[in-house]
Amino acid sequence: MAVQVAVCGPRECTEEDRGNARELGRLLAERGAVVICGGYSGVMAAVAAGAREAGGTVVGVLSRDTKEGANPDLTVAIPTGVGEARNNIIVNSGDAVIVVGGSWGTLSELALAMRRGRVPVVQLGGWRILDERGRPVPGIRHAASPEEALELTGLWA
Template sequence: MAIQVAVCGPRDCTPEERRNAYELGRLLAGRGAVVVCGGYTGVMEAVAQGAHEAGGTVVGVLSRADREGANPYLTVAIPTGAGEARNAIIVNSADAVIAVGGSWGTLSELALAMRRGRVPVVQLGGWRVYDEHGEVVPGIRYATGPAHALELTGLWP
């Protein structure tokens, strides 16, 4: 079975985040990875479009119980009907989690991925988490661009 990489990020994203997500999609499809995402707009749509246009397989794990609002680049749609609890399913499905940009939904996915603790978690832009002593909570890897994000997953040494 192919490597599966989850790419997370906000619905409302900046043009730069959109470009980064699209490029990530292209790169992941080029490596033969299945892209798992939330299936809607913004970063989710950009990574799906990138992977789709590069001939890759894209899975949208949807919060709704039907396909309404899903972006048109999905190979497979999984309408979980689980609401935001589907973020845990996205994380469980991944050999690595990459977040592009910041939002509360995106942060919940990063936190669930770190809580799970089995796979590399990479951020490209977005928010930072500090502990009570004012220090960055360790564990997340910070990338400077899409290619660097792929490198930081360690999946293609």
Template sequence: MRIQVAVCGPAQATPTELAHARRVGELLAERGATVLCGAGGGVMAAVAAGARSHDGLVIGVRPDDGTEPGPAEVSASVVTNMGQARNAILVWSADAVIAVGGSWGTLSEVALGMRRGGLPVVVLGGWRVRDATGAEVPGPHHVDTPEQAVQAALAG
């Protein structure tokens, strides 16, 4: 069975986040992983485009009711009509999670991944959670490059 990696990130992404997401998609496709994403714009569209450019399989887990056409970059869509609650479906369908950048929705996906226990959760340029004393809360594996992100996700 192919490993499924959820790649999460903001729809309103920076140029660096978009470049990182595209590269993550390329690398995952090269390694034969199925890419799961939220089927939106920004990081989601960039990772899908990267994977598809290398003949990768991309499954978009959509938050809407499917009445509007889905993103062209995905191979197939799962329509949930659950809004942001679709994040739980995305994370629970994955063997690993890579978060590129950060938004509130991305933070929820990182948290859901950590709550699963034993799931590799990798953060590339995104959220760092700190406790009341300012110490970083242990959990997600923080990396600096798309190559490190994919390596950490697939090694998990």
């Protein structure tokens, strides 16, 4: 069975996050991984485009009950009709979770992935989660590049 990597990120993202996501998609496809994402715009569109251009497979888990608005670079679109609850489906589908950028929805995906506790969670850019003393919360692996993000998953060691 193919490795599945959940890539999470905001619909509205920076150009840096867009570039990182696109490169991440390309690198994942080159390694034969299936990309799981939210299936719409922003980081989701960029990771899908990068993977598609490299011949990869991208599954979009959609919040709506139709394919309306789904990114055209998806290989498979799954309309769920469950709204933001689809975030749990996305993170539970990955053998690793990579978060690119930051938003409230992305933060929820990061939190769900950390609660899951069974897979590596890597963050590339975006918001930093700190404890009550201002220290980084343990367990989240921070990457400075798409290449390092893949390395930190440990899936291709």
